[in-house]
Amino acid sequence: MDSVITAAGRALAAGDPLGALKRVALRDDAPALALRGLAMAQLGDLVRARALLRGAHRAFQPKEAVARARCVVAEAEIALVSRELSWPVEALDAAQATLQAHGDPMNAAHARNLVLRRLLLIGRLDEAELRLAEIDPAKLTPALQAAHELVVAGLSLRRLRTGTARAALTRAHAAARAADIPALTSEVESASLILNEVAARWISRGSVRALRLDDVEALMASDTLVVDACRNGVRKAGTEVSLATRPVLFTLARMLAEAWPGDVSRELLVDRAFRARHADESHRARLRVEIGRLRAALHDVAELRATKRGFAMATRDGCAMVVLAPPVEEPHAALLALLADGESWSSSALAIALGTSPRTVQRALEQLGAAGKAQSFGRGRACRWIMPIVPGFPTTLLLPGPLPSD
Amino acid sequence: MKPSAAEILREYGPFPGTDQVAGVTFDGRHVWFASGDKLIALDPESGETLRTIDVAAHAGTAFDGRHLFQIAEDRIQKIDPTNGTVLGTIPAPGGGTDSGLAWAEGTLWVGQYRARKIHQIDPETGAILRTIESKRYVTGVSWVDDQLWHATWEGEEADLRRVDPQTGDVLDIIEMPPGMGVSGLESDGADRFFCGGGNSGKIRAVRRPKKARSSGDDK
Numbered sequence: 001m002d003s004v005i006t007a008a009g010r011a012l013a014a015g016d017p018l019g020a021l022k023r024v025a026l027r028d029d030a031p032a033l034a035l036r037g038l039a040m041a042q043l044g045d046l047v048r049a050r051a052l053l054r055g056a057h058r059a060f061q062p063k064e065a066v067a068r069a070r071c072v073v074a075e076a077e078i079a080l081v082s083r084e085l086s087w088p089v090e091a092l093d094a095a096q097a098t099l100q101a102h103g104d105p106m107n108a109a110h111a112r113n114l115v116l117r118r119l120l121l122i123g124r125l126d127e128a129e130l131r132l133a134e135i136d137p138a139k140l141t142p143a144l145q146a147a148h149e150l151v152v153a154g155l156s157l158r159r160l161r162t163g164t165a166r167a168a169l170t171r172a173h174a175a176a177r178a179a180d181i182p183a184l185t186s187e188v189e190s191a192s193l194i195l196n197e198v199a200a201r202w203i204s205r206g207s208v209r210a211l212r213l214d215d216v217e218a219l220m221a222s223d224t225l226v227v228d229a230c231r232n233g234v235r236k237a238g239t240e241v242s243l244a245t246r247p248v249l250f251t252l253a254r255m256l257a258e259a260w261p262g263d264v265s266r267e268l269l270v271d272r273a274f275r276a277r278h279a280d281e282s283h284r285a286r287l288r289v290e291i292g293r294l295r296a297a298l299h300d301v302a303e304l305r306a307t308k309r310g311f312a313m314a315t316r317d318g319c320a321m322v323v324l325a326p327p328v329e330e331p332h333a334a335l336l337a338l339l340a341d342g343e344s345w346s347s348s349a350l351a352i353a354l355g356t357s358p359r360t361v362q363r364a365l366e367q368l369g370a371a372g373k374a375q376s377f378g379r380g381r382a383c384r385w386i387m388p389i390v391p392g393f394p395t396t397l398l399l400p401g402p403l404p405s406d
Numbered sequence: 407m408k409p410s411a412a413e414i415l416r417e418y419g420p421f422p423g424t425d426q427v428a429g430v431t432f433d434g435r436h437v438w439f440a441s442g443d444k445l446i447a448l449d450p451e452s453g454e455t456l457r458t459i460d461v462a463a464h465a466g467t468a469f470d471g472r473h474l475f476q477i478a479e480d481r482i483q484k485i486d487p488t489n490g491t492v493l494g495t496i497p498a499p500g501g502g503t504d505s506g507l508a509w510a511e512g513t514l515w516v517g518q519y520r521a522r523k524i525h526q527i528d529p530e531t532g533a534i535l536r537t538i539e540s541k542r543y544v545t546g547v548s549w550v551d552d553q554l555w556h557a558t559w560e561g562e563e564a565d566l567r568r569v570d571p572q573t574g575d576v577l578d579i580i581e582m583p584p585g586m587g588v589s590g591l592e593s594d595g596a597d598r599f600f601c602g603g604g605n606s607g608k609i610r611a612v613r614r615p616k617k618a619r620s621s622g623d624d625k
Contacts, residue, residue, distance in 0.1 A: 001428075001465075001505075001519070001589070001604070002465060002500065002502065002503045002504055002505050002518075002519040002520070003428075003464040003465035003466075003477045003478065003479055003480070003498065003502055003503075003504050003505070004464070004479050004480060004502030004503065006426075006428060006442070006464035006465060007462070007464045007478070007479045007502075010442050010443070010464075023479065023502070027503075029503070029520055030520075031520075061560075061561060063560070063561025063562065063563075064560075064561055064562070065561075065562060066562065102562060102585055103585050103606070104605075
């Protein structure tokens with residue numbers, strides 16, 4: 001490295017992108033282009049940053065493998081922050097291997113962290129957990145340690161292990177302060193807010209309570225039968241039945257749980273579950289079929305019985321029953337949960353994150369847009385979606401992914 | 407001329423509180439090395455660091471017998487090693503693309519990293535007196551026994567090479583092990599070179615070959 005690149009690199013590492021930029025603003029050689037790209041990324045001009053990094057990648061010689069790999073990692077980070085989830089991860093894996101092989105463990109660790117953040121964002125928690133175990137945080141610099149602990153916290157929150165998450169956030173906070181990078185510290189602080197915010201609503205016997213994430217964790221660990229409207233499943237003490245692909249059965253289960261210990265009339269069940277105003281004989285027949293299916297699905301945890309006017313549900317061991325509902329009930333709540341991170345998303349990235357088709361996402365976005373709950377800017381492939389105002393509810397329970405104990 | 411393999415005699419560092427080694431020089435007893443925002447004196451026998459001067463230190467370091475010279479950003483600082491005072495600055499010839507620095511017979515020699523050049527400059531004004539071309543990226547620069555040596559680091563490969571100070575012709579090459587970069591270069595005047603190890607934060611002592619030592623005046 002030459003002297004100004006060294007000076008600019010030190011400024012950048014200390015969280016002073018303007019100081020770095022000031023030193024290399026007029027230079028167009030490969031290392032200067034790379035540094036300018038990194039500085040622009042820190043300043044939030046991601047489009048310019050990406051162009052500069054691509055220019056740097058071209059300007060480095062093919063033999064300068066490490067420098068080129070660093071450009072790839074930086075570009076991958078920009079793609080992640082821009083929520084371009086279709087960015088080729090193979091290139092990132094290859095860059096990480098190059099950095100590791102050429103004695104740059106810190107940038108290799110940064111590359112691994114990006115892979116993990118992407119897996120977390122698209123709900124591939126098992127894979128993220130597996131790859132997390134390969135990393136020894138003690139060997140990382142404070143800034144990388146903070147980033148690592150944020151991933152640990154993110155994973156633990158999604159797994160509903162709030163104690164682990166809290167401990168990871170505490171370590172992240174200490175590491176961020178040791179790194180002395182204000183942006184990192186504020187990122188950790190905003191991540192920590194999730195623990196104190198309303199994560200879900202508890203509905204039982206006609207009353208509603210707001211729950212924080214650790215309340216949810218305690219509820220899940222208790223004896224109570226939980227009809228989980230955040231994940232569309234029924235859970236009790238380690239046993240869980242997913243009804244995510246069977247919306248009619250879930251609607252019935254939720255109605256019965258909300259009425260517990262009372263019953264629900266056939267008319268109301270038909271009205272809500274089948275969206276039929278007047279229950280005729282064919283609807284009643286279909287209701288019997290669906291109740292039979294639900295009875296079979298919930299056989300281990302609950303029993304369903306017919307009453308004079310409809311149906312009722314009871315737990316097998318006489319314990320309580322609650323409905324766990326999202327803090328705000330909306331159609332397309334999972335979509336809004338993703339948009340709630342405040343980033344601008346492409347519809348294709350949302351489709352990747354939710355594991356659904358781009359067309360489905362597109363339709364949902366149009367509805368949300370018409371209702372003023374999402375906003376788009378740009379056209380065609382450059383079109384991005386954001387939330388008009390970032391709401392204060394956390395997204396953890398609504399984000400895609402298997403149930404916490406999976 | 408057949409390249410020889412570097413013989414690493416000893417490794418120093420990484421040192422607490424530093425994450426990189428840029429320039430290195432030798433004042434007859436201690437190795438001084440540049441580490442971003444400070445110059446650090448190392449005792450090459452004990453391996454202990456002895457003193458620190460807080461001064462911007464981003465690339466090459468040199469010693470003229472009384473003063474330290476240190477490249478910081480786009481200038482060269484002249485420093486009194488007894489108290490750390492910056493006595494004066496001159497512009498660096500590469501305008502900040504500079505790497506290595508050496509002192510010889512009243513002039514400074516400055517490596518210009520990716521331009522693959524070595525400039526001889528006037529230490530009072532910074533004026534360029536002469537420029538020789540290298541085939542590879544130039545990092546450290548050093549004079550020993552009337553021989554001009556410079557280090558290279560390009561495409562993950564590094565070596566130390568002796569060049570003709572008039573023509574730039576390569577006279578000797580000592581190849582570093584794969585992946586071991588050299589960011590700064592200085593000899594102890596005898597049989598050792600001290601090599602800055604860049605982001606590894608290390609300094610390595612490399613044996614200076616006998617052949618090179620005995621052929622000081624050939625061309």
